[in-house]
Amino acid sequence: MKVRDLQHALLPAACTDDRSRQQAVVAVRRFLNGNVRPRNVEVFETEGSPAFVERFGRQPQSPEEVRQAFLLSPSYRLWSAANRSAQEMIWVSVGEPIYRDLPRITAAASALSHAPERLGSLELDPGYEPSPEVADVDIHLQPGGYAMDRGEDDVVAGALYELGGNVFSFGQGIGRGDSKAAVVIRLLESDFGGFEPKRILDIGCSAGAASAAYAAHYPEAEVHAVDIGAGMLRYAHARAESLGVAVHYHQMDAASLKFDDDSFDLVVSHNLMHEIGEEKRRSMMKEARRVLRPGGIVVHQDVAIRGLPTLVHQVERDWDTHFNGEAHWNTYAMADLVADMKAAGFAAEDVQEHDLPAVHGKNRWYAISARKAA
Amino acid sequence: MSSTTDALHALLATARGERPKSLACAEAEEVLNIALALLVELAVAGDRIDRLERLVAELRGQPVDALRAITYDGDVAEERQAATDALIARALRIMVDPRAARAKGEAD
Numbered sequence: 001m002k003v004r005d006l007q008h009a010l011l012p013a014a015c016t017d018d019r020s021r022q023q024a025v026v027a028v029r030r031f032l033n034g035n036v037r038p039r040n041v042e043v044f045e046t047e048g049s050p051a052f053v054e055r056f057g058r059q060p061q062s063p064e065e066v067r068q069a070f071l072l073s074p075s076y077r078l079w080s081a082a083n084r085s086a087q088e089m090i091w092v093s094v095g096e097p098i099y100r101d102l103p104r105i106t107a108a109a110s111a112l113s114h115a116p117e118r119l120g121s122l123e124l125d126p127g128y129e130p131s132p133e134v135a136d137v138d139i140h141l142q143p144g145g146y147a148m149d150r151g152e153d154d155v156v157a158g159a160l161y162e163l164g165g166n167v168f169s170f171g172q173g174i175g176r177g178d179s180k181a182a183v184v185i186r187l188l189e190s191d192f193g194g195f196e197p198k199r200i201l202d203i204g205c206s207a208g209a210a211s212a213a214y215a216a217h218y219p220e221a222e223v224h225a226v227d228i229g230a231g232m233l234r235y236a237h238a239r240a241e242s243l244g245v246a247v248h249y250h251q252m253d254a255a256s257l258k259f260d261d262d263s264f265d266l267v268v269s270h271n272l273m274h275e276i277g278e279e280k281r282r283s284m285m286k287e288a289r290r291v292l293r294p295g296g297i298v299v300h301q302d303v304a305i306r307g308l309p310t311l312v313h314q315v316e317r318d319w320d321t322h323f324n325g326e327a328h329w330n331t332y333a334m335a336d337l338v339a340d341m342k343a344a345g346f347a348a349e350d351v352q353e354h355d356l357p358a359v360h361g362k363n364r365w366y367a368i369s370a371r372k373a374a
Numbered sequence: 375m376s377s378t379t380d381a382l383h384a385l386l387a388t389a390r391g392e393r394p395k396s397l398a399c400a401e402a403e404e405v406l407n408i409a410l411a412l413l414v415e416l417a418v419a420g421d422r423i424d425r426l427e428r429l430v431a432e433l434r435g436q437p438v439d440a441l442r443a444i445t446y447d448g449d450v451a452e453e454r455q456a457a458t459d460a461l462i463a464r465a466l467r468i469m470v471d472p473r474a475a476r477a478k479g480e481a482d
Contacts (some may be wrong), residue, residue, distance in 0.1 A: 085406065
């Protein structure tokens, strides 16, 4: 199943100008990412570092000093200001049509979620307070953040995530036919002998693109997905129903899953590790293993920003922490995830890191996988 | 919500957090943001003109390249040039505004 550029009942009625605006923002981001950002390390050497030496009489040493030196470079500052602006324009370009068409979108979501012939389910927990390390931040500047809930039937967070995510991804050079779920499915086929899960859990499912894709690919499997945000989950559930796939959505914390031990064949997370802090990531990995059946497989997939060669490259990458609401970007990039998986209970020989090509486009994805001993 | 302006304000009302600046001058950064937003709007207008050109070419039974190859001489060309000159004067007004020059002289 395609996950991007997919037509379903919850997409806002966008006029031609809306589409032009989104394409223009994609083009601005593609220009900044493709033509300007690659020069940042070079301008650190030609502008930032000399300016730091002139001011302090020595080379920058620590990450904070390297960051300070970057900000002494006029070229870097101009890119940074433009990149922040382009990121904000993503949300304007998709938020305008969403809020304009919100009454229809909300009604469509409600009708799909309550239809007698619905295939999946939605379980919200009114007593749950979404984890503040995620809920209190406008991650990647999405207005209101992942856990925004404007009341009964609200689906704005999910709509923003899906549409904004597409504009972001295309501007990042990610192909329209790419799918993180498809990358994991291909990994299961190539490295795990065509593993066919019967019960699947997607942790941190956001707007439900991956969970719906798993349900479409494994029609015999029972697919469950969890997230912290009610607005995200209402949207994800209605989206899956509109696409005709059965997914059971639950509001719960990744670090405290309310599922039985040994109850899933496949546990996945997509782009979750970089959105949560160290402690929660470790708890999430332990929980993922706990709910996995012996012989089952866990795959945590995320962005390929790890393993950069120098401190200067690492600090350049860390722009997202300071300017894009990605509080845990660097924590994820520098983490020893193999050690975390071993601490979660997996045997060292069962843990593998993967550098995976996208199924469409030039992008690559990171993943860490493990099979639970039978 | 039928108004685009209302939709935009509803979106902006939900945004949280500090807005860190990159440039040394916050005012310059705001102007950069406005310029980039106008760049996007220029692309939107360009798309509209392109659509209209294609529709007109279709109505005329001509390829769109033929429509774009049309050039004007004489009065029409002069009128067009005058409009371009006026646009540039409006856009670059600050560079010729005597008040800006006086202020610069006082600062020097």
